Amino acid sequence: MSVLVNKDTKVIVQGITGREGSFHATQCKAYGTQVVGGVTPGKGGQEVEGMPVFDSVEEAVEKTGADCSLIFVPPPFAADAVLEAVDAGIKTVICITEGIPVNDMIPVKNYIKTYYPDTVLIGPNCPGVITPDEAKIGIMPGHIFKRGKVGIVSRSGTLTYEAAFQLSNRDIGQSTVIGIGGDPVPGTVFSDVLRWFQDDPETEAIVMIGEIGGTAEEEAAEFIKEYVTKPVVAYIAGVTAPPGKRMGHAGAIIAGGKGTAEEKYKALESAGATTVKNISFIGEAVAEVLK
Amino acid sequence: MKVHEHQAKEIFAKYGLPVPKGYPAFTVEEAVEAAQQLGKFPVVVKAQIHAGGRGKAGGVKLANNLDEVQKYAAELLGKTLITFQTGPEGLPVSRIYIEEGTNIDKEYYVAITLDRSKSKLIIMASSEGGMEIEEVAATNPEAIITEEIDPFIGLRAFQARNIALKLGFPKNLINKVAGVFLKLYNVYMKEDASMVEINPLVLTKEGNIVVLDAKVDFDDNALFRHPDIMEMEDPTQESELEVKAKQYNLNYIKLDGNIACMVNGAGLAMATMDTIKLAGGEPANFLDVGGSANAEQIANAFKIILSDPNVKAIFINIFGGILRCDRLAEGIIQASKEVNPHVPIVVRMEGTNVELGKKMLAESGLDLIPADTMWEGAQKAVELAKQTG
Numbered sequence: 111m112s113v114l115v116n117k118d119t120k121v122i123v124q125g126i127t128g129r130e131g132s133f134h135a136t137q138c139k140a141y142g143t144q145v146v147g148g149v150t151p152g153k154g155g156q157e158v159e160g161m162p163v164f165d166s167v168e169e170a171v172e173k174t175g176a177d178c179s180l181i182f183v184p185p186p187f188a189a190d191a192v193l194e195a196v197d198a199g200i201k202t203v204i205c206i207t208e209g210i211p212v213n214d215m216i217p218v219k220n221y222i223k224t225y226y227p228d229t230v231l232i233g234p235n236c237p238g239v240i241t242p243d244e245a246k247i248g249i250m251p252g253h254i255f256k257r258g259k260v261g262i263v264s265r266s267g268t269l270t271y272e273a274a275f276q277l278s279n280r281d282i283g284q285s286t287v288i289g290i291g292g293d294p295v296p297g298t299v300f301s302d303v304l305r306w307f308q309d310d311p312e313t314e315a316i317v318m319i320g321e322i323g324g325t326a327e328e329e330a331a332e333f334i335k336e337y338v339t340k341p342v343v344a345y346i347a348g349v350t351a352p353p354g355k356r357m358g359h360a361g362a363i364i365a366g367g368k369g370t371a372e373e374k375y376k377a378l379e380s381a382g383a384t385t386v387k388n389i390s391f392i393g394e395a396v397a398e399v400l401k
Numbered sequence: 402m403k404v405h406e407h408q409a410k411e412i413f414a415k416y417g418l419p420v421p422k423g424y425p426a427f428t429v430e431e432a433v434e435a436a437q438q439l440g441k442f443p444v445v446v447k448a449q450i451h452a453g454g455r456g457k458a459g460g461v462k463l464a465n466n467l468d469e470v471q472k473y474a475a476e477l478l479g480k481t482l483i484t485f486q487t488g489p490e491g492l493p494v495s496r497i498y499i500e501e502g503t504n505i506d507k508e509y510y511v512a513i514t515l516d517r518s519k520s521k522l523i524i525m526a527s528s529e530g531g532m533e534i535e536e537v538a539a540t541n542p543e544a545i546i547t548e549e550i551d552p553f554i555g556l557r558a559f560q561a562r563n564i565a566l567k568l569g570f571p572k573n574l575i576n577k578v579a580g581v582f583l584k585l586y587n588v589y590m591k592e593d594a595s596m597v598e599i600n601p602l603v604l605t606k607e608g609n610i611v612v613l614d615a616k617v618d619f620d621d622n623a624l625f626r627h628p629d630i631m632e633m634e635d636p637t638q639e640s641e642l643e644v645k646a647k648q649y650n651l652n653y654i655k656l657d658g659n660i661a662c663m664v665n666g667a668g669l670a671m672a673t674m675d676t677i678k679l680a681g682g683e684p685a686n687f688l689d690v691g692g693s694a695n696a697e698q699i700a701n702a703f704k705i706i707l708s709d710p711n712v713k714a715i716f717i718n719i720f721g722g723i724l725r726c727d728r729l730a731e732g733i734i735q736a737s738k739e740v741n742p743h744v745p746i747v748v749r750m751e752g753t754n755v756e757l758g759k760k761m762l763a764e765s766g767l768d769l770i771p772a773d774t775m776w777e778g779a780q781k782a783v784e785l786a787k788q789t790g
Contacts, residue, residue, distance in 0.1 A: 211626070220520060349675045387679065388676060
């Protein structure tokens with residue numbers, strides 16, 4: 111088992127004719143993902159590396175039976191692309207695009223929650239999702255992941271790689287790795303993914319990588335107390351980040367004294383999670399909880 | 402993006418919000434002219450900086466005649482104002498705002514911002530105007546009235562009226578105050594703000610409603626829709642290096658330490674700073690070179706880092722994903738030849754094509770110190786910074 115995506119997941123790529131879209135569609139396919147086509151309005155009928163291009167998501171779903179969409183559409187049009195996928199019946203929408211206006215994402219997130227409660231949006235501003243050896247749906251380097259029993263969920267792309275790499279080097283594989291992204295209005299939050307991992311029989315331990323800004327880690331801590339019995343190893347980036355400054359990610363900001371790494375560590379510790387202060391030792395900490 | 406009070410008020414006025422009359426001034430002469438234009442005393446002379454707490458820090462003065470305007474303008478212009486929001490280094494006052502005086506009877510607070518845990522906007526108001534909302538939240542949380550704004554239908558007139566009623570405004574002013582809230586919501590939505598705040602909103606002794614201070618932060622991701630707002634940017638309110646980095650398209654934030662870092666990815670960049678601290682050092686900056694850094698970007702990053710006189714060592718920490726290690730190595734080698742860094746450089750590289758990248762660095766003849774893990778790299782950089790320092 112795994113969560114969210116597997117070898118049967120049929121993926122279309124929105125924005126497949128763009129530079130990033132075509133490159134990553136090809137990379138995902140080479141990894142073994144079933145990339146069944148793509149969408150670029152006005153370019154239907156073309157092909158990208160043998161993958162058919164359609165004018166709309168509706169048409170792509172009808173012709174290919176796709177149930178997942180990977181989005182590379184530029185920021186001004188990305189919110190619309192997400193809604194198009196959702197309305198066409200796509201069940202898992204993974205949005206890589208960085209830089210979508212927050213005012214565009216607020217209605218999108220609430221629309222999905224209200225009208226399509228079973229649809230999952232991952233991202234935006236995220237590296238995507240990988241179930242090693244089955245499906246890579248995103249921009250991560252596939253070769254650093256290894257199949258196994260640890261679930262990883264993270265707000266940061268490169269820290270996801272760092273953690274997975276340390277685990278794989280210790281021969282500790284991953285069930286599914288999910289980058290939920292660094293934006294202030296993410297489609298999926300930690301507690302959603304923690305539930306999936308808790309309910310997944312293959313996953314035996316969970317790595318959670320958070321960062322400063324917002325209260326998603328504190329809410330995750332509450333959820334761990336209530337629901338999660340599997341060991342959770344948590345790391346929070348930004349202990350040294352100054353308040354009021356946006357640290358690269360749109361959502362990584364300490365505002366009005368809220369959203370500090372200290373508060374998040376405290377909440378997670380009181381929820382019984384194993385916290386790691388030095389990212390270089392996250393592999394070691396996971397090995398320890400798996401003993 | 403932040404703007405000054407006078408710019409926020411200019412925007413507010415366009416939406417029909419009741420702001421007092423006023424003019425910005427960059428020189429003492431302009432300040433005197435502005436006061437003459439207003440035609441009546443007293444006037445308020447307000448330092449314009451991108452931070453709150455100006456009043457308590459001496460940045461807001463009441464002037465009763467032209468001589469006083471001249472005196473206060475001369476005092477404030479060119480001064481560095483230190484408030485509880487600026488940090489110890491303060492912010493330079495390069496412009497002031499001359500505004501007509503207001504006869505304050507009572508002060509209120511109102512703001513609209515995103516509630517991240519709900520993914521909805523909220524409007525917050527309190528009758529404890531003039532105070533920082535965080536302070537009110539800590540000492541008297543029940544004084545804060547909060548209404549959730551439905552993302553599909555927006556702020557409703559009845560919600561706005563209810564807030565005005567709860568704040569205790571006189572009955573004859575309820576609709577007027579509700580109008581202020583609705584207009585403030587329009588500013589937030591139409592201008593793609595991430596925060597709008599009126600503190601204080603004033604009930605005057607004459608029974609009028611006045612927006613006495615105005616604050617707007619804009620969503621950087623939405624600035625492409627607002628070229629007019631982009632033009633309001635004031636580079637004097639940011640560190641020189643941050644302004645330069647922005648021109649190079651680099652995500653850079655200056656800090657107080659002496660170990661510079663150059664990293665790909667925002668999360669890894671923060672984690673690198675944290676690791677330096679754990680190793681007993683202090684990071685000199687946050688720097689994310691992004692996922693597609695080429696030799697030119699890396700050379701620019703070197704230039705920025707090296708213009709910080711505090712820097713005693715550089716720690717380059719890259720996890721090659723899409724950005725391959727060999728391409729990065731090529732960038733470092735080319736950039737080092739061009740820039741000729743004068744401080745020790747520790748490089749930790751991992752990920753795609755790492756062997757090739759390491760080999761290229763080893764054979765480059767450059768004096769680079771390799772590290773296998775982040776922890777090792779951070780420790781080496783801290784050690785070297787101590788030696789050079």
